[in-house]
Amino acid sequence: MPGVKIVTQVKLMPEADQAAALEATLRTVNDLACWVSEVAFAQGVPREYELRKHTYAELKARGLGAQAAQHVIKKVRDAYTTLHANIRAGNLGRPQSKRRTKAASTPVTFRPQAAQPYDDRCLSWQYDARTVSIWTTAGRLKNVRFACSADALKTLRDYRKGEADLVERDGVFYLIATCEVPEAETYEPDSFIGVDLGIVNIATTSTGHQAAGRALNRYRKRQLALRAKLQKKRTKSARRRLKARARKEARHAANTNHIISKTIVTEAERTGRGLSLEELKGIRNRVRLRKPQRVALHSWAFAQLADFIVYKAKRAGVPLVFVDPAYTSQTCAACGHIDQRNRVDQGLFICRGCGVVAHADRNASHNIATRGESVWNAGRESHVPATP
Numbered sequence: 131m132p133g134v135k136i137v138t139q140v141k142l143m144p145e146a147d148q149a150a151a152l153e154a155t156l157r158t159v160n161d162l163a164c165w166v167s168e169v170a171f172a173q174g175v176p177r178e179y180e181l182r183k184h185t186y187a188e189l190k191a192r193g194l195g196a197q198a199a200q201h202v203i204k205k206v207r208d209a210y211t212t213l214h215a216n217i218r219a220g221n222l223g224r225p226q227s228k229r230r231t232k233a234a235s236t237p238v239t240f241r242p243q244a245a246q247p248y249d250d251r252c253l254s255w256q257y258d259a260r261t262v263s264i265w266t267t268a269g270r271l272k273n274v275r276f277a278c279s280a281d282a283l284k285t286l287r288d289y290r291k292g293e294a295d296l297v298e299r300d301g302v303f304y305l306i307a308t309c310e311v312p313e314a315e316t317y318e319p320d321s322f323i324g325v326d327l328g329i330v331n332i333a334t335t336s337t338g339h340q341a342a343g344r345a346l347n348r349y350r351k352r353q354l355a356l357r358a359k360l361q362k363k364r365t366k367s368a369r370r371r372l373k374a375r376a377r378k379e380a381r382h383a384a385n386t387n388h389i390i391s392k393t394i395v396t397e398a399e400r401t402g403r404g405l406s407l408e409e410l411k412g413i414r415n416r417v418r419l420r421k422p423q424r425v426a427l428h429s430w431a432f433a434q435l436a437d438f439i440v441y442k443a444k445r446a447g448v449p450l451v452f453v454d455p456a457y458t459s460q461t462c463a464a465c466g467h468i469d470q471r472n473r474v475d476q477g478l479f480i481c482r483g484c485g486v487v488a489h490a491d492r493n494a495s496h497n498i499a500t501r502g503e504s505v506w507n508a509g510r511e512s513h514v515p516a517t518p
Contacts, residue, residue: 133310134444138285140278142303151268152303158267159202160240166206171237178207193267201247209238245295257287285309314447319404324499326491327432333390334491336499341390353379383431391438395446404449406502410436453501463496
């Protein structure tokens with residue numbers, strides 16, 4: 131049975147000399163990655179095998195081990211693959227725009243603290259002792275201590291698979307490992323819970339649960355004001371504080387999304403129901419909002435919330451389907467009448483057909499639940515012609 135890939139982060143607690151070796155290693159591999167990137171750009175970004183011919187011997191001569199050199203080359207090639215995908219998708223602006231032109235006309239660069247991948251040849255784990263043995267440019271470091279929760283340690287011990295990334299943030303080193311956790315067997319749902327994603331309420335379910343609300347929106351407005359204040363200063367200190375605040379906001383968003391997704395999935399598992407989510411692809415281009423609401427839409431990680439719900443549902447065996455969100459906010463969940471005027475305002479829904487009055491987000495979540503059940507049942511129906 132396929133597994134769910136999740137990442138587990140542990141904090142390294144090296145001694146002073148070990149920390150110096152780790153810092154020097156990251157700086158060295160990322161400096162060399164910048165050099166490999168220049169070579170790749172000059173050669174027209176060849177495939178990884180061809181790029182290896184141009185750079186591998188030099189990387190070895192500059193002190194990298196065989197595996198580290200391979201990882202540096204692969205990291206550079208993957209960076210160009212991502213860049214070209216973003217250009218094709220239009221994520222870097224329209225053709226001839228300054229941002230897109232600059233990205234396409236200059237080599238990719240790597241920060242001195244950028245992540246460096248490690249495989250099992252370069253990194254080994256001693257779970258009982260909570261230490262790792264890790265390759266550096268100064269030699270192999272043994273007995274480097276790490277810290278994590280008991281749950282994270284169990285996940286690492288049982289399900290770690292593949293590479294781990296070494297990163298440095300504000301002088302602190304972390305290992306981010308990939309774990310593949312087995313999916314639970316999906317049960318047959320009694321019905322479906324619809325989940326409507328929005329701005330005033332981040333998530334509303336057809337069972338009545340509403341996530342976020344005014345407290346979270348106040349937090350977002352306060353962070354927006356603080357960002358604007360720091361951006362006006364344009365000093366080195368302000369830029370440093372902006373980076374730290376961005377990481378803090380990202381952690382807050384991820385924590386909030388974890389809480390919301392866990393609540394939703396737990397309720398579905400407890401009641402034996404499935405989950406029906408909106409298809410988020412193109413939501414930012416599809417939705418038309420006033421300027422203040424646009425800021426809210428683009429500042430919340432809706433895709434991250436959906437991803438959290440998906441992987442938590444897979445781990446719990448909760449059935450999950452995605453449905454087309456078109457007209458869910460204009461359709462009456464009671465009679466099915468569709469009218470743009472049914473949505474009186476953000477929070478009020480009054481059906482022009484049957485007169486039912488409901489909370490707008492709650493009504494939309496019921497429509498999503500109904501569509502989810504239809505999608506699930508359609509997937510179970512046999513389309514094989516009957517035997518004559």
